[in-house]
Amino acid sequence: MRGQALIDKLGDRIAGLRGRITPNAEMDKITWFRAGGLAEALFQPADEEDLAEFLRAVPEDVPLMVVGVGSNLLVRDGGIAGFVVRLSAKGFGEAEVIGPTSIKAGAATPDKRVAAVAYEAGIGGFHFYHGIPGAVGGALRMNAGANGVETRERVVEVRALDRKGNVHTLSNADMGYAYRHSSAPSGLIFTSATFEGTLQDQAEIKAAMDAVQNHRETVQPIREKTGGSTFKNPEGTSAWREIDKAGCRGLMIGGAQMSPMHCNFMINTGTATGYDLEYLGETVRARVLEHSGIRLQWEIKRLGDFRQGHAVQEFLGQLL
Secondary structure (H helix, E strand, C coil), X not given: CXXXXXXXXXXXXXXXXXXXXXXXXXXXXXXXXXXXXXXXXEEECCCHHHHHHHHHHXXXXXXXXXXXCCCCEEECCCCEEEEEEECCHHHHCCEEEEECCEEEEECCCEHHHHHHHHHHHCEECCHHHHXXXXXXXXXXXXXXXXXXXXXXXXXXXXXXXXXXXXXXXXXXXXXXXXXXXXCCCCCCEEEEEEEECEECCXXXXXXXXXXHHHHHHHXXXXXXXXXXXXXXXXXXXXXXXXXXXXXXXXXXXXXXXECCCCCCEEEECXXXXXXXHHHHHHHHHHHHHHHHCCCCCECCEEECCCCCCCCCCCCCCCCC
């Protein structure tokens, strides 16, 4: 087996790790799309020190990719070479109040949990996380936002490890935030972050969280196999609006569909492959480009290799 061969090759170098190593890991069990190929090997570190030991042990020529809870992740059908690192909830999934308006959270902490901890402590400014179906690590990397608030407005400091296992501490400015983007080095693995909110009455926080939840349930297909927002909003307009104007609401390719409820959400209707989903996304991009001249940018992260003979070209030339 390909994954076991990689693990055997590293042998004693990784023998002392406390985390879990899985060869030929089924990424469709991890991603919310429930589609995609195998990861050659999956490592779930026990804690930050275990992750550092792993990074020091694995040669830099072995490909390494980090994933979170898989909510905005599309894995291609050919799978992912090398190691996929997925931070464990036990080692990286805690959030705690460390000051009157300060919260520290591990990178695997669900965004919704951060919102709950803030509410319980009477700390305002985190209600938007109640509606984001991801974890802190992904929110830090992509400057996740909703309901008019972004991660960059709350971040004070981020702790990370580099490819050699060295610890780095990044300030808000070091993260280089822009809309749905951070310019922090791509090789860094975020392990935790400190956030700052404001003192606020719990009733007001609860009302804001309820409004977020009501909005999601009303306009988003939250009970479907979806990756959330597929494309970033272009300047001056909304991705869903341009998709709708291009006639792509409800558009299907194979088992993949642009949601009739919210057409910037792609869904797996039950049989979609990674190819179906990405082909649909690129078809939508091509149609929007033809209709309005706008080049939609992917918000969903796409990883891995295409299955042989099933590559998807950017901006499909032939429209359906």
